[in-house]
Amino acid sequence: MDKSLTSLCFLFLCISLFPSFSSPAILFQGFNWASSEKAGGWYNFLKTLVADIADAGVEYVWLPPPSNSHDDGPQGYLPKRLYDLDTSKYGNKEELKSLIAAFRERGVKSIADIVINHRTAERLDNRGLSIFEGGTPNTRLDWDVSYICSTDVRFNGTGNPDTG
Numbered sequence: 001m002d003k004s005l006t007s008l009c010f011l012f013l014c015i016s017l018f019p020s021f022s023s024p025a026i027l028f029q030g031f032n033w034a035s036s037e038k039a040g041g042w043y044n045f046l047k048t049l050v051a052d053i054a055d056a057g058v059e060y061v062w063l064p065p066p067s068n069s070h071d072d073g074p075q076g077y078l079p080k081r082l083y084d085l086d087t088s089k090y091g092n093k094e095e096l097k098s099l100i101a102a103f104r105e106r107g108v109k110s111i112a113d114i115v116i117n118h119r120t121a122e123r124l125d126n127r128g129l130s131i132f133e134g135g136t137p138n139t140r141l142d143w144d145v146s147y148i149c150s151t152d153v154r155f156n157g158t159g160n161p162d163t164g
Contacts, residue, residue, distance in 0.1 A: 031046075041090060041092075043095040050099075053106075054107060061108055068087040080121075080133065082141070147159055
């Protein structure tokens with residue numbers, strides 16, 4: 001028997017002997033690729049569905065990336081300012097907080113899709129190199145080219161080489 005089949009059999013044995021390894025929880029993906037285009041904001045739209053989602057037995061709802069994102073990636077996967085929750089294509093910070101509170105009231109936990117390893121330059125430094133702004137009033141969370149792989153010739157990174 002090959003190693004992967006043996007491992008799979010062992011996993012199923014463990015799950016059957018120790019059911020606490022598995023969970024009957026239902027996770028609902030609370031967005032799709034076009035959600036960022038919803039008139040009136042996706043957070044506001046999803047809030048109108050909270051009761052239906054909770055009544056369906058959903059225990060967790062997975063929310064889209066909440067931060068400001070580049071126009072070429074309005075879905076949130078090309079973030080510019082990670083901590084700027086007021087300029088998301090899904091809605092603003094208060095709408096997000098209201099949505100999470102509505103889910104919480106119905107016993108549904110919210111999970112954020114935060115894309116920390118993607119980033120888009122907000123501006124260029126005096127050498128024409130990319131600066132990623134963290135979205136805070138100070139520069140504490142800004143990333144310069146030292147956070148970009150040194151083997152990335154397009155963006156002149158000075159960080160560690162790309163690992164693949």
